[in-house]
Amino acid sequence: MGLLSKLLRQTATEPQPPNSSRRSDLLLNEFFDCHFYPYAEATRRRPAIVKYIYDKHLRPNLGQKRLCDLDSKMLDEWVRTHIRKRYKPGTINKHIFLVNRILNVAQNWGMIEHNAYKNCVIKRLPLGDYRQRFLSEGELRTLLDACYRDQHPFLYLFAKLLILxxxxxxxxxxxxxRDFDFQSCIWTVPLSKSGRSRRIVLSSAAIAVLDDIKAQAERLYLPHTVNDYIFINPKFKKPYDSFHLAWDRARQRVGLRDVRIHDLRHTYASLLINKGASIYEVQRLLGHHHVSMTERYAHLMPNTLAERVEIVADILG
Structure with missing residues (x-):
């Protein structure tokens, strides 16, 4: 009886396919709010992002249409409005993916006969080559100095932790x-982008930055117990939503407007590669699940292949 009760309770809390009695007049907004979003909460790691994209880019226009009225021409025009607004191709593709996902679920649940997206002309936009920006050692020092001089209480320490x-x-x-083991010099990320936990090896310099972060928290009278976030906004006493505004101030101040925060991660990998670290070592340090994700840095390896082919030649004398 205990197992049966558990199964019944689990079934009761899982998102259920909508009743098909109103499929003819169901608006996209209604389907998203009442059915798709509860499904996303149960299956997606960050459902709040799904809701943000929907509310901003679908709710005001497509959301007012009935599910059964959505057709490929209407969806193509919706994509073209995004292009006219000069959204980046990667951003538009995320919006397209969400629409396709919503309509797939609606079709699987019998709310529509077919997914109109399947007949669209604009399936997705070409992204071109993967964008990589590597900072030189001089640029890196200049940018960190700009972060240090910014009014933000944690920007410099945040950027320095990322590059280290x-x-x-x-x-x-x-x-x-609580995520940091200072004795073993290991930072455990409970949930990474891959959906798994990962371990980051901490250098002595990274440990020193964490000590500086804690000292800064003490100066600002911010909590720093094991369960507290290491970066707490002094005004709201909550973790920061982002560092982008402060980062933008710092990069513009030194004329590096094209440098993103994520480029610190690219630069970390490039510095390792150029100092002789192998692709597999960099893969482990970056937490990539597949080495193919790390191979984008392979071109940075200076003369490695030319040196390796001499190994056998040297053996043969």
């Missing part, structure tokens, strides 16, 4: 003190 660890911005922004 190769961590993603969100991983550092949402880190808690």
């Amino acid at each position: 660890t190769g961590a993603r911005s969100s991983e550092a922004r949402l880190a808690r003190w």
